[in-house]
Amino acid sequence: MRMEFSKMHGCGNDYVYVNCMDSELPNPEAISEYVSHRQFGIGADGLILIMPSEKADFRMRMFNADASEGKMCGNGTRCVAKYVYDNGLTDKTTITLETLSGIKTIDMTVVDGKVTEATVDMGEPIFKTKEIPMISDHFVFMDQGLVIDEDLTYNGTAVSMGNPHFVIFVEDVDAIKLEEIGPRIEHHHLFPERTNVEFVQVLDDNTVKFRVWERGSGETWACGTGACAVAVTSIFLNHAGKKDQELKVLVKGGELKITYKSDNHVLLKGPATHVFDGVIEIPEAIINKI
Secondary structure, X not given: OEEEEEEEEEOOEEEEEEEOOOOOOOOHHHHHHHHHOOOOOOOOOEEEEEEOOOOOOEEEEEEEOOOOEEXXXXXXXXXXXXXXXXXXXXXXXXXXXXXXXXXXXXXXXEEOOEEEEEEEEOOOOEOEHHHOOOOOOOOEOOOEXXXXXXXXXXXXXXXXXXXXXXXXXXXXXXXXXXHHHHHHHHOOOOOOOOOEEEEEEEEEOOEEEEEEEEOOOEEEOOOHHHHHHHHHHHHHOOOOOOOOOEEEEEEOOEEEEEEEOOOOXXXXXXXXXXXXXXXXXXXXXXXXXX
């Protein structure tokens, strides 16, 4: 099967985008795993499908590199907005997008007829452990110790921004052995749906930097929902930032700006970049993979 696609990224958080407005893609889970491979595929953090919606202007489905389906991707939503505008699927600079974590509103910045960046209303953060979900006797799990094993405990905060996150503040994010500790927290038994993991370093009163281990993808160069979780937690714990003011969040792939508003909504602002278009042949064995 020939599949036309676009490669796009938001601060290095890269996905393969497929226009499914007219027809659905068969077995997207297996295709995501196939095309995401950095050596044998296109190379990406996953696959995002752009689809029609009965509830919003468009609908997004996103799949991680390990074939699991995700509920939300902040960087992905910005690139979806760029795709539909730049390719003439809409002439609106504000659209609504249906995701598994609800309908998101996206405002686009257009320069010379192309979208350069976008701001997404990511909704409200969730701290209730049962809704994240996290298995805990605590109503919220904020700046508390998570026992990894007998000799290792990390103080962190559990929060959902449409998907679960565990936010940990450290003195030096670059010193963290993320490939070792990330999977252990991702698969921790207290997170029944696994979790994303953020290690955060405060640089100044209005700037933080973090590294992220995304469930299903490993370390990525950026994570939009993760940046929102980091910003909200930073403000709650008085580490950096204030409500109704932009907090600069540095990621491996660039800079995101997060505003935690007084109405409890979180705005994610950042670039959306088109890399290239292409066509790939998907083997029948992948399409029929169980």
